[in-house]
Amino acid sequence: MAEQLTFPAASAALLEPHLPPTPAHDDARSAAPSRPFVTLTFATSLDSTLSLAPGVRTRLSGPGSKAMTHYLRSRHAAILVGVSTVLADDPALNCRIAGAEARQPRPVVVDPHLRWTPRRGDKVFEVCREAAGLAPFVLAGVDAAEMAPGSVRLLEEHGGKYIRVRHARSGADGRMRFDWPDVLAALSAEGLSSVMVEGGAQVINSLLDPACHVLVDSVIVTIAPTWLGQGGVVVSPDRVRDDQGRPAPAARLSRVSWHPFGEDVVLCGKLHG
Structure with missing residues (x-):
């Protein structure tokens, strides 16, 4: 079993304003929220790069920020990744914070075309068999008849399943894309509150x-103190233009706070409000 991680209570308190409310303090989002609480989180280099190249696993987080990530997982009902992350990294998608064994998040894989063929040896199933994680829900854009029976059985054996997201559109590359409201509605229907x-x-x-x-x-x-260089996988949303057609910022955070964890710096903020 992988090493258990610890995250100091004082550090956790710094993040509390940016986390989903606990059930005991869920007054504003009582009983039936319209959608799950969504936290967008990732590790990046100084040149806004996630990995050295597509499909190349690249470690950016130091020990302190890695423990923080697992603490964040303990505070959410689900972890969502795209299928390319699963194919490149074979991630366990579980929480390794000591004492959080009973609060494992549900992995969710966005895989419209079923590019991932689940295998018994995948880490996400290994940790499930060790009672150290949950099996994934796979969001698919195809009918049940197009799903491989062996993959369906393997998921269901471990407590996971395919979920058909019916509304999909075609992207510029010809692949199906889900709209986020439909993704969040699918998660909400499964009782996943964050x-x-x-x-x-x-x-x-x-x-x-x-x-x-x-x-x-x-x-x-x-944010890790490193430059990965050109040719990597970059976080950069599409160009936005104003009413006169001039380039404009795509996004800006508000209510910002910065927290050092080892050599890394963690930036917290809001995209709206």
Whole structure:
């Protein structure tokens, strides 16, 4: 079993204004929230790069900010990643904070075309069998008849499943794209009250589109003191223009706070309000 991590209570208190409310303090979002609380979080280099190249696993977070990420996972009902992250990293998508075993988040994989073929040896299933994580829910854009029976059985055996998201549109590359309101509605229907969106770049950039800012409740970014160089996978939303056609900022955070964790700096803020 992987090493258990610890995160100081004093550090956790710094992040509290940016986290989903606990059930005991959920007055503003009582009983039936219209959608899950959404936290957008990722680690980046000084040149806004997530990895050295597409498909290349790149470690950016130091020990302190890594423990912070697992603490954040303990405070959310779900972790959401795009299928490219699963294919590149084979992530466990669990929480390793000591004492949080009973608060494992549900992994959610956005995979419209079913590019991922689940295998018993995938880390996400290994930790599930060790009672150290949950099996994923896979958001698909195809009918049940197009899903491989072996993959369906493997997911269901571990407590996961495919979820059909019926409204999909075609992107510029010809692949299906889900609209975020439909994704969040699917999670809400499963009783998931909060979701931590971790990547990859396409997923992150889509939430940074101005049309989606109202859906994001919190942004938490780990900034590592390194430059990865050109050719990497970059966080940079599409160009925005004003009414006169002039370039304009795509997004800006407000209510910002900065917190050092080891050699990394963590930036917290809001996209709206």
